Amino acid sequence: MTVLVQAAFAPLSLTSLTGRPSGLVSWGQGDAHLTLGYDRFGRPSAEVSDGSRDCQLVADKPLALGRWVRLALFADGTELQLLVDGRTAASAGWHGPLPTGTPVIGRRADQAEGADESCCGRLADVEVVCDPAEARRRAAAGSPALPDLDVVAELRALRGEDPNRPEYHFMPPAHWMNEPHAPIQVDGVHHLFYQANRRGPFWGAIEWGHAISKDLVHWTHLPPALTPDRTTVAPDGVWSGSSVLGESGEPLLYFTAGDFSRTPDQSVALARPSGDGWIADEAPLVEMPDDPDLVAGQFRDPFVWRETSGWFMLVGAGVVDHGGTALLYRSPDGRAWTSYGRLLVGDRSRHPETGEMWELPVLLPIGDDRHVFLVCPWWNERPADQIVEVAHWIGRWDPESATFTPDHPEPRRFDLGRHFTGPSGNVLDDGRTILWSIAQDGRTPEAQRAGGWAHNAGLPLELGLAGERLTIRPIRELESLRTAALDPGHIGGTTFECEVTAEASADPLVVSLTVAGLLALELTIDATRQLVRLRRPGASAYDVWGPDEYEEGPAVVPADDVRLRLFVDHSMVEAYVGDHTSITTRIDVSAGPPELSISTPYTSCRAWQLAGADN
Known part of the structure; x- marks a missing residue:
């Protein structure tokens, strides 16, 4: 029996949300199934099982975003071949018939429509051919004569016309966004990264979206800076972090590496510039300390900066039965890091609103001799009526002793509206201290899917100091x-x-x-x-x-x-x-x-x- 299963595909995202391959064409029932698609790393793949035998074929190279390719699975009764643009990418012996069933398009047959293993992109020329001569002829077909997709334009076309979607606030062309982070100014150009999922307006397959601007108001979206399918150290998510200019002025990205095969599943990793983008190291840079006093598994959101006395890094964590903390590290070069204890520890007994762990710790200069330390409280289960999205302390940072001394022991709330969270910031070339945030939209997942988008950034704010209080002003560029x-x-x-x-x-x-x-x-x-x-x-x-x-x-x-x-x-x-x-x-x-x-x-x-x- 000869069968050809074939489809032309141009991907918008190459990451599976569950680790299983995404399906382009699939059929089967129970343990017997056939799926043509791509694996969690964006590589063309095919799976065949008859209930007692399993075979998986995977190509060596991943697909390219927006580029049309013809994928095919060819079976002739003795062998399975995975074809990419008419060329064999992988093969294996297979004697006997293939599983039967009604084909489904754009997803795996064993998943509901719109589920996590659905493909993300455009499909064309889907066909199943059983005539031996015709199947062999079509298996040799090359890539389809179709123009590459403009990924940003395609995403914009998917977002619909929801009247609630903001216009002048920063947000991706469509789908999911969480906190903007790692803002940095390089040669007069502002770079902003953000937590993104191009597969849809829901959490999962998180990558670093990337945009640039000359004025912090009008933005040009670029391809993602880091994606889990191309980042070995973070196969399950490239989560929040920060950026800093290296010794030669190169922008370095420090991020939380998500890997569900590890315990804990969070570590700090580094990505360095390469060509027009960045390439992440294959191993973690800093791992969670083996300290029983720390809340298990909570170690994320590195914030890195440089001073004349060296490099510094904060990582969000929690102290059991006490509250959130920011772990402090020092380095002479940004690569070898030494622990320097805890910058500050929260007091849950007196201030339960500050949570049991701190996400996104940020330390920014304000005034001549003061800094503001901001955190995002986290709870395993949020207590009723304890709603503080961002807390902050004003105090004195001493880089020589690596200590932060608050001017006031009690935490202060940053925003009173209950939608401001996820702080991140940097100092511009003109000396201004800028703070970014994520404004959670508060809608249900059903409403987000219907609208085609989820969340947007808050307005960028300029921070300062007047007396003993933080000053907060929308940036003047908004005018x-x-x-x-x-x-x-x-x-x-x-x-x-x-x-x-x-x-x-x-x-x-x-x-x-x-x-x-x-x-x-x-x-x-x-x-x-x-x-x-x-x-x-x-x-x-x-x-x-x-x-x-x-x-x-x-x-x-x-x-x-x-x-x-x-x-x-x-x-x-x-x-x-x-x-x-x-x-x-x-x-x-x-x-x-x-x-x-x-x-x-x-x-x-x-x-x-x-x-x-x-x-």
Whole structure:
């Protein structure tokens, strides 16, 4: 019996989410099956089993993103051949018939439609040929005469037209995004990396997305910097990390290497520039210490920086029965690292909101002699009502003794809106300290799949110090998005910015956003009581991250004039009160663009439409 199973394929992603090969054409029942596809490393593969015998064929080289290739499995009753563009890539003996069944396209037959082993890309010319002469003739066919795919354009085409999807906030062309990280400026060009999954708007097969910009606002997306299918040390995910310029000015990437075959499954690895991208080392650079005091298995998110006294690295971890910590390391060259203990240890008994482990530890300079230390609290099971996305301490960092001394023992909350998390930052060539974040969208997985996207970055912020308090300001480059000025009495649209000033001694400042005539958000800023109150009627129907109404205090509200700067980008709402308080939240604009009103007398109001940044 002669059979040819064949398909033309151009991949958008080459990583399987489970470790099993992804299916292009498949059929079978129970233990008897046939699958033509590609393995977890993006290499063409074929699997055949009749219930008692198993055979797997794998090509040596992985597929290329966006490039069309013709894959085929040829069987003649004595041998199986895996063909790539008409050439034999692997073969094995197989005497007897093949399993039977109804072919399924684009996935494995033993997985439901849309499951993790579905292929990610475009398929063409799928065929099953049983005529011996015709099968042999078609098996010799080369690559299809089709133009290569523009991967970024293809992803944009997949995202749909969800009215809640932001425009001027940084985000990938489509699908899943988590924290932006490892920002770095190289020869005047800003590079930003981010946790991404090109397979769909869900977690899995995490890689480092990559984009560049001249102004931190308008971004050009490039191919991924690191992917698990091409990173031996991280076959199950290239997770968060940081970047730093090496001795020769080369950008080095330090990342969390995910490998489920190891215990713990997280280590720190290094990737070095190679051509237009980066290549990761094959072995971990730093592994979790064998310390019974540390929370088992929690060791991730390296933050690396250089000073005249050497290289330093923080790695997020936790201390059993105490709280989160950042493990400190030193190095003379960025390669050989020595443990220097713990930078700081949380106190869960006094501050349970700071979690049992700290993710994404970041230490950034502010002012002349102070640093800010930021962490993202993590819980194995989050306690009820303990919602702090980012905590921070201001203090003095001494590189000679490698110590950080906080000015205040209690942690301070960074943002009051319950959607700000995942801090990362760097210092620009002009001396400004910039902080990035991920703004979790709070939707259900079903809503994310329907919309074709999940999450976006928060606005990049400039950090500073005024007295004993951190200053927080959206970067000035955002003013380049301003187009038409809006009438203060008629402020609205999908993308706009508004600046309001009111007297602190008067009634609390209250601003509202309505959608289709219904209240979507009401923000109250009470300078007298130093409180911020947020109402979002019906938010529980679209936002699993925050309640419909809550009050936060003490908030840092100016005692003289209350200054509010409000950004609206479809579902994203960010408010900045004075220079010290940020509030990041979400609304649902499915029914129409929001309109803003101010129900308290104000002394000044200016507003602008904002252009999209075409991310």
